[in-house]
Amino acid sequence: MLVYLNGDFLPLEQARVPVLDRGFLFGDGVYEVIPAYGGRPFRLTEHLRRLNHSLGAVRMEAPLENDQWRQIIQRLLDQRMGEDQQIYLQVTRGAYDKRLHAIPEEVHPTVFVMATPLTPRDPALVEQGIAVVTVEDIRWQRCDIKAITLLANILAQQSARDAGAHEAILVRDGLATEGSASNFFLVKKSVILTPPKSNHLLPGITRDLVLELAEKADLPWREREIPVAELREADEVWVTSSTKEVMPVSRLDGQAVANGKPGPMWKKMDALYAEYKAQLQQRLKDSGHE
Numbered sequence: 001m002l003v004y005l006n007g008d009f010l011p012l013e014q015a016r017v018p019v020l021d022r023g024f025l026f027g028d029g030v031y032e033v034i035p036a037y038g039g040r041p042f043r044l045t046e047h048l049r050r051l052n053h054s055l056g057a058v059r060m061e062a063p064l065e066n067d068q069w070r071q072i073i074q075r076l077l078d079q080r081m082g083e084d085q086q087i088y089l090q091v092t093r094g095a096y097d098k099r100l101h102a103i104p105e106e107v108h109p110t111v112f113v114m115a116t117p118l119t120p121r122d123p124a125l126v127e128q129g130i131a132v133v134t135v136e137d138i139r140w141q142r143c144d145i146k147a148i149t150l151l152a153n154i155l156a157q158q159s160a161r162d163a164g165a166h167e168a169i170l171v172r173d174g175l176a177t178e179g180s181a182s183n184f185f186l187v188k189k190s191v192i193l194t195p196p197k198s199n200h201l202l203p204g205i206t207r208d209l210v211l212e213l214a215e216k217a218d219l220p221w222r223e224r225e226i227p228v229a230e231l232r233e234a235d236e237v238w239v240t241s242s243t244k245e246v247m248p249v250s251r252l253d254g255q256a257v258a259n260g261k262p263g264p265m266w267k268k269m270d271a272l273y274a275e276y277k278a279q280l281q282q283r284l285k286d287s288g289h290e
């Protein structure tokens, strides 16, 4: 399997970065995870827009133009022609001869991209729904940046695993923000609700698509703050991400969500999502590009 590292395509085993890389020393970098269906990247424009937002927010110049990213990504995907895959893309601030917090005057970033097979969602979990737990959100104030510095997310995810759950929903000042690696939605009285974009959550590409699909299908939706207590009284809870798509939540902190089964609104949204994917793939096949 070839990966991309700083201008070269080389076997994964030969891809090396220096130990003084600021990504390794400080977690000084940003990333993206982009799904690809049938060998075509999904919502790539949106992912590249978010990447450029993250880079700007940490004061890094974009190392590549969008067209260059596209070419690299397609070349990696073509190794498994037509298969569902996921792209992992990371830009760190690079390696220098001294470990200093301050940003070097001249930056030469480390750019790494790889494509790996996409692990399909577990059909049993999609059918039953997943268990989630709530944990305190101990992260910083710039959660809108997709930074590789993920310790707080890792600890939150592990709390979920320790409790036999699949995901943790983070709570800051009594408000639910997002999952450890996902956004969340709830349904109350047939209205789809999710917190508004802010510095306390990552603007999920899947989240935006869910709202877009709700709008197109005339399903009522609103963005507003969600006190954690409301989650416990929700008719439905979902979590979304590029790899989970729209996952129903059937248990929250050990209690059933409503009747403990994925709800009717989730079924509609999951079907709309699948339909959107299928239509997009057909269009890409017909036109040859995004």
Ligand code: PDD
Pocket (backbone or CB within 6 Å): 033, 153, 178, 179, 180, 181, 182, 183, 201, 202, 203, 204, 205, 206, 207, 240, 241, 242, 243
């Ligand atoms: N994470 N919030 C956080 C904290 C995330 O890490 C992610 C995704 C999301 C959902 O974003 P999107 O819909 O664009 O995937 C929200 C990726 C999948 C990861 O870190 O592996």
